[in-house]
Amino acid sequence: MEIGTPLFDGSKKILLLGSGELGKEMAIEAQRMGLEVVAVDRYDFAPAMHVAHRKYVVDMMNSNAIKAIVRRENPDAIIAEIEAINTDALVDLESSGFKVIPNANAVRICMNRVELRRLAAEKLKLPTTKYAFADNADEAKRACKDIGFPCLIKPEMSSSGHGHVLVNKVEDVEEAYNESISHARGKGKRVIVEEYVKIDTELTVLTYRYYSSSTNITTRTIEPIEHKRPSYYYVESWHPSTVREEVKDTAKNLALKVVEELGGLGIYGVEIIVTGNRILFSEVAPRPHDTGLVTLASSDISEFQVHVRSAIGLPTPEIKLVSPAASHVILAQSENIWGPKFINVEKALEIPGVQIRLFGKPTTYEKRRMGVVLATGNNVEEAIEKVRKASSLILVK
Numbered sequence: 001m002e003i004g005t006p007l008f009d010g011s012k013k014i015l016l017l018g019s020g021e022l023g024k025e026m027a028i029e030a031q032r033m034g035l036e037v038v039a040v041d042r043y044d045f046a047p048a049m050h051v052a053h054r055k056y057v058v059d060m061m062n063s064n065a066i067k068a069i070v071r072r073e074n075p076d077a078i079i080a081e082i083e084a085i086n087t088d089a090l091v092d093l094e095s096s097g098f099k100v101i102p103n104a105n106a107v108r109i110c111m112n113r114v115e116l117r118r119l120a121a122e123k124l125k126l127p128t129t130k131y132a133f134a135d136n137a138d139e140a141k142r143a144c145k146d147i148g149f150p151c152l153i154k155p156e157m158s159s160s161g162h163g164h165v166l167v168n169k170v171e172d173v174e175e176a177y178n179e180s181i182s183h184a185r186g187k188g189k190r191v192i193v194e195e196y197v198k199i200d201t202e203l204t205v206l207t208y209r210y211y212s213s214s215t216n217i218t219t220r221t222i223e224p225i226e227h228k229r230p231s232y233y234y235v236e237s238w239h240p241s242t243v244r245e246e247v248k249d250t251a252k253n254l255a256l257k258v259v260e261e262l263g264g265l266g267i268y269g270v271e272i273i274v275t276g277n278r279i280l281f282s283e284v285a286p287r288p289h290d291t292g293l294v295t296l297a298s299s300d301i302s303e304f305q306v307h308v309r310s311a312i313g314l315p316t317p318e319i320k321l322v323s324p325a326a327s328h329v330i331l332a333q334s335e336n337i338w339g340p341k342f343i344n345v346e347k348a349l350e351i352p353g354v355q356i357r358l359f360g361k362p363t364t365y366e367k368r369r370m371g372v373v374l375a376t377g378n379n380v381e382e383a384i385e386k387v388r389k390a391s392s393l394i395l396v397k
């Protein structure tokens with residue numbers, strides 16, 4: 001392969017559809033590797049835009065907008081960094097010869113809970129929570145009765161726990177269904193009803209595919225990352241996971257199966273729920289995973305570098321864990337601060353082994369993820385203690 005110089009003829013170019021914190025880390029890795037970086041998002045000053053060669057601010061649900069930018073830029077790889085992208089545009093671009101990472105069909109399936117559950121549970125026969133689908137309140141009642149209470153209603157399309165509603169009794173289903181679909185992406189009326197399980201712990205199995213001329217396409221898993229969530233979104237993760245080896249092996253096998261089925265190139269974050277003696281496939285993100293930010297401290301090659309390498313056709317035959325590590329988010333405490341400021345960063349960095357990533361998001365809303373604290377330690381317990389302490393010190397004003 002030949003890698004040209006950024007902004008000159010023959011440069012290798014990636015185009016990020018979505019320019020959040022994950023995109024920013026990918027852009028930094030791409031810059032280090034001498035690639036040209038184009039960042040696209042629906043709002044200006046998004047994290048990856050701070051470190052890209054060029055940026056575009058457009059509605060990414062608008063197929064014509066995406067296609068026009070891609071044709072103008074003619075990138076070597078289009079990286080889908082968020083879920084809210086017009087997937088028909090990705091399918092069309094792929095069929096006209098553009099490379100979508102991991103691939104357009106995987107992006108389409110992973111953003112849709114119904115399609116993904118069908119693929120994992122019905123086609124691949126992976127263990128999952130009990131589930132049923134519903135298109136209206138009456139069907140939701142039937143589905144909840146079949147699954148049993150408590151159960152969890154989730155919109156067909158949403159992310160970060162939006163529209164997850166826990167239901168305890170049949171009288172509450174109609175309201176819960178309406179609440180759930182009010183948070184759906186687009187105008188979707190379909191929901192999945194899932195058995196609500198008591199979560200002992202959760203794993204993310206980063207699993208990646210890369211091309212090499214000797215072996216063609218290889219799929220590999222990384223040691224699982226572990227995370228516990230006080231709510232439905234990521235707060236803290238650590239690497240490596242402390243679950244038993246058999247649990248890790250089962251989780252890795254589930255991840256390999258689903259990623260080989262989805263195909264393409266790049267990294268996937270496969271989410272696994274551990275409940276009692278059940279190890280369940282939950283869902284998969286066709287991109288670096290937020291809980292995988294910990295790999296910036298734990299691994300010699302981060303999930304972001306892996307994704308960029310795979311995207312442009314470069315191999316990653318091995319990833320080494322260099323230290324036990326943990327990550328903890330820094331959240332905004334209030335709404336609508338423009339140009340927020342972070343205080344006490346110096347106090348956090350007095351703790352040995354602590355690092356910060358402040359994303360550079362231009363505004364806040366309550367609980368918006370504005371940064372992350374990373375730490376290494378002699379073991380994950382020590383690393384977790386450090387990130388808890390450090391993140392509690394940093395305030396967003």
Ligand SMILES: Nc1ncnc2c1ncn2[C@@H]1O[C@H](COP(=O)(O)OP(=O)(O)OP(=O)(O)O)[C@@H](O)[C@H]1O
Nearest residue numbers: 129152158159160161162194195196197229232233
């Ligand atoms: N059936 C369930 N029973 C109990 N807890 C659940 C169940 N499904 C999901 N959860 C909890 O909610 C979290 C978010 O669920 P899920 O991954 O399906 O939603 P999401 O909107 O895609 O969130 P994200 O984008 O953060 O991954 C899970 O990580 C888990 O902690």
Ligand SMILES: [Mg+2]
Nearest residue numbers: 160271282283
């Ligand atoms: Mg999830």
